[in-house]
Amino acid sequence: MIGYALCGSFCTHKRSLEVLRSLADYGHELLPIVSDCVYSTDTRFGTAASLCEELKKITGREVIHTIVDAEPLGPKIHLDAMIISPCTGNTLAKLARGITDTPVTMAAKAHLRSNRPLVIALSSNDALSANLQSISILLERKHVYFVPLSQDDPKGKPHSLVCDFSLLEKTLQLAIEGKQIQPLFQ
Numbered sequence: 001m002i003g004y005a006l007c008g009s010f011c012t013h014k015r016s017l018e019v020l021r022s023l024a025d026y027g028h029e030l031l032p033i034v035s036d037c038v039y040s041t042d043t044r045f046g047t048a049a050s051l052c053e054e055l056k057k058i059t060g061r062e063v064i065h066t067i068v069d070a071e072p073l074g075p076k077i078h079l080d081a082m083i084i085s086p087c088t089g090n091t092l093a094k095l096a097r098g099i100t101d102t103p104v105t106m107a108a109k110a111h112l113r114s115n116r117p118l119v120i121a122l123s124s125n126d127a128l129s130a131n132l133q134s135i136s137i138l139l140e141r142k143h144v145y146f147v148p149l150s151q152d153d154p155k156g157k158p159h160s161l162v163c164d165f166s167l168l169e170k171t172l173q174l175a176i177e178g179k180q181i182q183p184l185f186q
Contacts, residue, residue, distance in 0.1 A: 002172070003073060003082035003111060004059070005033035005104045009123035010045045012086040015165040016121065019085065020058055022169060030059040031079065035091065035104045039065040070103040074110030081176055082111040082118050085147075085168060089124035089131040095144075096134035112143055117175035121147040121168055127161035145175035150186040 004020055006013060024030055032055040041048055052063045064070050073079060084091065084104060091104055100106045108118055120138065124131050127149070138144045147163035148171070164186060171181045 001029040001031055001077075001079050003031045003033055003079045003107055005035070005082065005084045005087075005107060006038050006051075006055075007035045007084060007086055007088040007091045007104055008037045008041075009086035009088050010038075010041075010043045012123045012162065012165070013045060013051065016085045017054065017058070019121075019165055019168045020055075023172075024058050026169075031061055031064065031073075031077075032056065032059045033064040033070060033103055033107045035102045036065070037102075039063070039103075064107065065103055067100070067103055067106045070107035071110055073107045074113035078114055079111055079116060081116055081172060082108060083121065083168070083172060084108065084118070085121035085165070086123035086163075087120045089122075089126045089134070092120065092122060092124065092131055092138065093134045095120075096137040096141075115143055117143050117145055117172075117178075119145050119147065119168070119172050119175050121163040121165065121171075122149060123162045125157055125160045127159060129159040145171060145180050146184060147171045148181060148184055148186050 094105045100109045149161040152162040174181045
């Protein structure tokens with residue numbers, strides 16, 4: 001089973017859901033997890049309720065949306081891998097510093113206790129500024145893998161990086177083999 005978590009960065013949810021559908025179509029058993037923000041925030045990209053319903057429809061499972069429900073994912077519910085897509089700079093910073101105050105960070109912490117891969121599909125407007133230290137910390141962490149990144153708008157948002165969602169499945173495959181996909185920065 002693969003844990004599939006979504007954080008803010010609402011503008012990238014559509015691309016993330018396309019990957020989730022592809023993983024489901026390929027036959028992967030998937031467990032949806034969302035951050036507090038995703039579970040409760042309606043945006044111009046859609047309502048929280050409709051997103052959670054779509055996640056349930058794709059995966060056939062109830063959405064994990066509380067810290068209490070996320071905690072067993074390492075010791076009691078073993079995942080083959082976990083994906084955070086999209087992973088915001090806020091969640092990235094919390095992961096780098098061991099903060100577990102959301103369902104997604106708790107799920108990641110619990111999952112990493114089993115020494116299995118965590119795949120991060122980053123989407124952050126501050127990746128090349130405030131979040132750069134968090135990226136470097138997590139690049140050194142065992143069992144953490146990144147989907148390749150590039151600047152999505154170098155002139156308008158020079159500190160922003162967004163993962164290449166088309167490479168998420170390949171990143172997952174290599175992460176399961178214990179390898180980081182290369183090149184990391186495109």
